Amino acid sequence: MAHNEMDPEVAVELAGIRESIDNIDAALIHMLAERFKFTQKVGKLKASNDLPPSDPAREARQVARLRALAEEANLDPTFAEKWFRFVVEEVIHHHEQARG
Numbered sequence: 195m196a197h198n199e200m201d202p203e204v205a206v207e208l209a210g211i212r213e214s215i216d217n218i219d220a221a222l223i224h225m226l227a228e229r230f231k232f233t234q235k236v237g238k239l240k241a242s243n244d245l246p247p248s249d250p251a252r253e254a255r256q257v258a259r260l261r262a263l264a265e266e267a268n269l270d271p272t273f274a275e276k277w278f279r280f281v282v283e284e285v286i287h288h289h290e291q292a293r294g
């Protein structure tokens with residue numbers, strides 16, 4: 195079999211696994227969209243009460259919590275922290291824009 199051809203049985207198995215990956219990716223997009231809806235509310239609350247966009251103490255608590263959850267779930271805690279910091283960076287950017 196040529197290097198770039200696939201055994202039909204393997205192709206069927208791969209397609210089945212990819213259906214689950216597609217579902218998980220869709221769920222992640224929906225969860226992220228919900229998360230941003232809530233952080234938008236936080237941004238408005240902070241802006242109208244003259245509170246700073248970022249809260250490093252809250253972030254530190256959440257990083258510790260998420261790293262522990264990741265360990266329990268056999269997910270790399272460093273990856274979990276990177277994901278969280280990436281999302282929070284975007285949230286803080288939105289909060290800054292909400293301040294005008």
Ligand SMILES: O=C(O)C(=O)C[C@]1(C(=O)O)C=C[C@@H](O)C=C1
Pocket residue numbers: 233236237247248249250252253256281282285286
């Ligand atoms: O909880 C807050 O105060 C938020 O603004 C939300 C959030 C987050 O996305 O988790 C974002 C920025 C803060 O630095 C901490 C947490």
